Amino acid sequence: MISFKQFLREADDSQDAREFFHREAAPFIDQAEGAGVLVRGTHHSPPVYKTVTLPSGKEITVHRMEVRKDRKPMDMPREAHEIADKFMKDKFGIAGRSGTAFVVGAVNSELAAGYGDLYAVIPQGEFRYIWSPKTMDLYDYFEYTGFDGRARGMETPEKISMWREELEGMKYQDTDLPRAIRSGFEVMLECDHLLLVRVDDDEILDELYKVLR
Known part of the structure; x- marks a missing residue:
């Protein structure tokens, strides 16, 4: 038999945010070392997963999204996308362009918000990642450095080799x-699912910083 207090607690759907994230996202919390939160913009509405209570007492909705393993390029030419994907697979064992979610550090929230509603992103469970300290965004590099013009089509071994050298x-x-x-550069996350929290204001990020420590 449970007590009345236990009954009330179990009847409440909301969970403590710190307890929730430390259970669901322990690998990320350990590796991030309190550095902050990753974010992304999206026009899609991810499925609702859980309601949690922040230290301030504010309740927020946590969404859960499956990470696609067959992502197609939106803007980058298919050949460049496939070569970069194979390069990352060969080097790290991660299909960085087709099997990951693209995110950035919250310092670059303005850029992420350009892709849709802004969400804080935390990988659920085990995850891996790739990033470059020299390149903020691979597509931007390809498009705005003029490399796309020099290697368009990538139909020859020389052009393929050129792109791999750039990578x-x-x-x-x-x-x-x-x-x-902290860099705000593009990070490619490989995991099965992401936990997402809609960022309506900076206070949400501030409180998430506190619980993800």
């Missing part, structure tokens, strides 16, 4: 997540 020079790595978060 090698970007010094992609799968370490130092705190630096990646």
Whole structure:
């Protein structure tokens, strides 16, 4: 038999945010070392997963999204996308362009918000990642440095080799997540699911910083 207090607690759907995230996202919390939160913009409405209570007492909705493993390029030419994907797969064992979610550190929230409603993003459970300390966004690099014009089509071994050399020079790595978060550069997350929280104001981010420590 449970007590009346236990009954009330179990009847309440909301959970303590710190307890929830430390249970659902322990690997991220350990590796991020309190560096902050990752964000992304999206026009889609992710499914609702849980309601949690922040330290301030404010209740927020946590959404849960499956990470696609067959992502197609939106703007980057298919050949460049596939070569970059294979390069990352060969180097890190991660299909960085087709099997990950693209996010940035919250310092770059304005950029992320350009893609839709802004959400804080936390990988659920085990995850891996790739990022470059030299390249904020791979598509932007490809498009705005003029490289797309020099290698358009990539129909020859020489052009394929040229693109792979460019990728090698970007010094992609799968370490130092705190630096990646603080940089605001593109991070490619490989995991099964993401936990997302709609960022309606800066206070949400401030409170998430507190609970993700």
